[in-house]
Amino acid sequence: MKIGIAGGIGSGKSYLSRILEQKGYQVYDCDAAAKRLIRTEPEIRKQLTDLIGPRTYREDGELNKALVSQFLLASERNAKAINAIVHPYVFRDFEASGLEWMESGIMFDSGINTLVDKTIAVIAPKDVRIQRVMERDRISKEKVLEWMDRQMPQRDVIKKADFVVINDGQMDIERQLIKIIDQCNK
DSSP states (O other), X not given: OXXXXXXXXXXXXXXXXXXXXXXXXXXXXXXXXXXXXXXXXXXXXXHHHHHHOTTSBOTTSOBOHHHHHHHHHHOHHHHHHHHHHHHHHHHHHHHHHTOSEEEETTHHHHTGGGGOSEEEEEEOOHXXXXXXXXXXXXXXXXXXXXXXXXXXXXXXXXXXXXXXXXXXXXXXXXXXXXXXXXXXXX
């Protein structure tokens, strides 16, 4: 059975994935895969450069993250155009990986949920998520809110998911996860 871990920025998807990995499960990280593919896949490089412009990649070959982020956040149309380039490669890469677990911040937005049998929404209060991201990425509250506004609202992720894990700093995440794994193995 293939299981996807969904949730917005700062919800704790990566934390949940680390718990799974400690238990011996490998988790495909869609965000890390997208970054790797953007760096290594010549066709993605060409299409992004055609879309955004010649400064999309720096002289050292690395992605110009500031320029791409600016383009991405400028409009929903721009975000969709980038996603239309990158997502198909991530989908194929996940399928080729043979892994049963996947983590994605845009599970339902991207449609990658169609590649899994069940989904888990990791949720946390908005203020907790904001604080986590500000500390982790050393960015302003305004920037965090800008990213959050680009993602599917948490209430919608909950509605689409098969299971929910509450990561508010109070609930026992491991116990919630074990219960879900037991239900999936029945």
